[in-house]
Amino acid sequence: MKLTKSLLHLRHSGRIIYWAYKAKYKNEIIHRLVRRREMGSFTNYIIRRLLFMIPVLLGITMIIYFVGSLAGNPKDIIRLSFRVITPQQMAYLEHYFHLDQPIYIRYFYYLWDLIHGNLGISLTSGRPVIDEIGPWVWTSMYLQLSALALSVLIGIPVGIYSAKRQYSKSDYAVTGIAIFGYSMPTFWLATMMIILFSFRLGWLPAFGASGGYLGYWWGNWFMDRIAHLIIPMSVLAYVEVATFVRLIRGSMLEILRQDYILAGYASGLKERTIIWKHALKNAITPVLTIIGLSIATALASAPALETATTWPGLGYYFVQAAQSLDLITVEGITVIITVLVLITSMILDFLYGYLDPRVRIT
């Protein structure tokens, strides 16, 4: 019951989620063992997981739609941004948003559009939300994925090292740095780095994802992207490394105490083989859950960091849309992120079953 690890919405609440997941999976494992025969085939399982998406999406669209409608109807929100608007235009908007119908009927119109892949038209920019979201997803994704790759590359070896030398000075140093990492508001750390490296030293760009018309940093298009990536990526990576180190360290410590590791040593295996081949495979399973979750949920937790670094991703535009009450865009972004989270957690479950035979579905 060593309470270590993880991250989700914000880094911090990570360990709670991890623990919750562990509790959840424990029951799931028992459940599956008992009902293995009734479980049915792999396809069945996929279908059930896909069916689970329906209530989740229904729930979230309902919450967002009805709460959003408290903010006023789209017609009035559009009117705020126009000085002159003719009665004909207003009548058209009323027709377009089905404002003559009661709200629950409008919700079904909305669902009908959603099923057809139509997320509506942004109230502020006037462009289809689905076209606008594409580049945002991409910008957010490459920030998140590069940070994740970096943190896995650093976090796993450091965590193993720290577990091998438990209670040594380097272990204390690593855990000390790590605990700072997940107590850190990412956006604040990014701000401080911008003050230091951009404003004081002038080494790195202060905002945006690319130089654009201001001219390229470090020569060409590619290096320009890298230069802009450094601050947000290193902040994210630091926080994620902190998480992974604690996770890996905790689960490694548990694994290294087990008999089969001792048996490995007794039969003369090299330490490297034992740790990297036998121990890591078991230690990585819980970590994998978190890594997978972090891909999707980091998208949802990015608003503050992306705003602080003016990174034009989903989080940044979500904040913009929510501030200007662009209900349609808010709904669109939330739905997209929810779908991403669900798909990731589905893939994760398969991987989990692959790595841990006890949860494998026959």
Add this chain to the structure above:
Amino acid sequence: METQVSTVEPQKRRAASQWAITWRRFKRNKSAIAGLAIVIAFVLFGTVGTFFAPYPQRSHEALYQGQAGQPPSWRHPFGTEPSGIDVFSDSIWGTTNDLYVAVAATILAVGIGVLIGGVAGYTKGLISDAVMAITQVFFVIPTLLLILFFAKVFQVLVFQGYGLTLIVIILGVFGWPGITYVVRGQILSTRELEFVQAAKAIGASGSRILLRHIIPNVMTPVIVLASLTTAGNILTEVVISYLGFGDANQATWGQLIEEGYAAGLSIYWWVAFFPGLLTVILVLGFNLLGDGLSDALNPRLRE
């Protein structure tokens, strides 16, 4: 033949209570004590400190004293904003407000989580399944986005002027699913343990099992989770105010960081720096406290 009679009375010593054992182990853990000290220091800072705060909340007094936009000095330890707000003074008020939001939201979330987890753990069949399905829905939705959106809609448009209490309710309403999973898992696994089965076998009543066995076992992780949830709530609150979804009439750390942005980071760095530093330290304190508690409350680590 003399029989050797033992003159030593068998010692009657009361077994140390669970809390005494926990406290003894907690005391030995230096980082846990450090965490507790940080939390206590901040609680004092936010309560007693307000009586010594040089300025009232959100006061632009320094502007009229010709002290606007000053860097940190003895008179203004954290500097002042260009608009005349003393950062040190508002940081004290911010401590009060942030602690109120974080702790109250945690109490709400733990309350909801334990209640729902208890229902899910104690019922079978349809009710339990339905409750867990709802929990799962709340578990996978992107909570932070909803929190921000709700804060905007309710704060700005529907319930103007409720300020921090609204944030408390929003954070609490979205904060419970993790706790529910843990509570339900603990109830289910505790009920199957041998000693509970044994208690049942010798005829212990349902309420006795609940009070003596289930609740102590559920309490342990909930206490730890409460500490970690508080840390999380502080961070979320800072994010909410920083992004401008909070109540601008209340001094919070996030609000100060946001004003640091508005003032211009390259010159007035101190406006954003000090409140952020306080956040890091307090969150660190709650995290250390939570980790220390989880070690101290873990019966398997008992020596």
